[in-house]
Amino acid sequence: MDITKRPRRLRSDGVRPLVSETSLSPSDLIAPIFVDATTDERVPIESMPGHERVPVSEIVSRVQEVGETGVEAVMLFGIPEKKDERGTRAWAEDGVVQRALRKISEETDAYVIADLCFCEFTSHGHCGIVEEGAEEDPHMTVDNDATLELIERTALSQAEAGADMIAPSGMMDGMVATIRDALDREDFTEVPIMSYAVKYESAFYGPFRDAADGAPSFGDRRHYQMDPANRREAIREARLDAEQGADALMVKPALPYLDIVRDVRETTDLPVAAYNVSGEYAMLHAAAEKGWLDLEAVARESLLSIKRAGADLILTYFAESVASELSAGNRT
Ligand code: PBG
Secondary structure, three states: OOOOOOHHHHHOOOOHHHHOOOOOOHHHEEEEEEEEOOOOOOEEOOOOOOOEEEOHHHHHHHHHHHHHOOOOEEEEEEEOOOOEOOOHHHOOOOOHHHHHHHHHHHHOOOEEEEEEOOOOOEOOOOOOOEOOOHHHOOOOOEOHHHHHHHHHHHHHHHHHOOOOEEEEOOOOOOHHHHHHHHHHHOOOOOOOEEEEEEEEOOHHHHHHHHHOOOOOOOOOOOOOOEOOOOOHHHHHHHHHHHHOOOOEEEEEOOHHHHHHHHHHHHHOOOOEEEEEOHHHHHHHHHHHHOOOOOHHHHHHHHHHHHHHHOOOEEEEOOHHHHHHHHHOOOOO
16 A cells, blocks of 8 residues: 555644644633622532632632633623612612622723623513513513613613623624614723624523523523524624624534534634533533543633634633643643
8 A cells, every 4th residue: 555645744742733723822711700799708609610609899809810820801790689670780880790890990900891681680580671471471572672772771881880891692683783882972982892693592501590590580582592503594693793893703602503603703804702601611510520521621622622613712611720721831
C-alpha cells in the first residue's frame, strides 16, 4: 500500500498546537450571577453545584471572585423581594438588579450585562404581561405589545443604574427596536444590546428556573420561545434582531443547538453568543458525580465545541472553572 496522504503527521505534540483551528480564552467567557433580594447570605443552588444566589451585600465580592479567574464579564439575573402580576420590581430604581448594578459599576471594573426579562419578577412566572383569564386558557400567551412598554422601562432603569450592556431574553417581537429607541432617546447611545435572538423552548432550563424561582405557575413558554424543531426560523429571528439594531446575537441553549450556532454565524457579521445553559451544566456535573465523566475535560470540550460551531462568546456556568484552568496554562 502506498499511502502518501497521512493526516496523522500533523498530530504529533510539536505540530498539533500549530495547526489547532480553535482556541478558548477566558475573554470569550461570560459568567452568569444570581443576585437575590430575599437573603442576607449566600445560598447554594442545589441543581447547579458551585453556584449560589448572592445578596446585594455580597455582589461585589462575588464579581471579584469571578474576575480573579480571568473572566471579566458577568451576566446579572435578579430575584426580587416580591413578585407581582406585572413584575414591577424589574424596573424599580431600588430593584435588586439596579442596586447590584450600581455597586458593581462603582466598585469594580467588571463588564456587567443585565439580563432583561420578567419571569423572575412576575407572580405567574411568565416573561411579560399575561392576558386576563390566562390561567384557564390552554392557548394563553403573553401580551407582546403591552410587554414592550415594560421592557422599555426596565432597559432604561438598568442603563441608568450602570449596566454596560442590555440582554433582552423574553422573546417578544420588536424588543430590540424598542430598547434601541429608548436608549438612544435617553442618551445611552453607547450601551450595546445583546439579544437572545434565538431562544428555544427548551427543557434544559430546569435548574435555572429553580435557581431564579422563575418557572411558569401555569402553561408553558411555547407561544413565545422557539420550537426546537425549527431551523429556518432561527435565521429569520437572527435577521430581524440584526435589522432592529442588535449589536450581538445569542443562541440558546448551546450544545443541543450547535447547528443553529453555525447557521447564525453564517447569517450575520455580528458577534454570535451562545448560552451553555443550566441543564447542560447540571448533566455534566451529575455524570461526573457518579464517576462516569471527567468534569474538567468534558467542560472544556463542550466550550471548545461551542466556539468551533461559530460562537464568539459563551455564557456558561463553567466560566470560572474553565478560565482558572486556562489561566493555569492548561491549554485546549
Ligand atoms: C428567561 C431566562 C431563562 C434562562 C435565562 N433567562 C430561561 C427560561 O426560563 O425561559 C435560562 C438559563 C439557563 O437555563 O441557564 N428570562
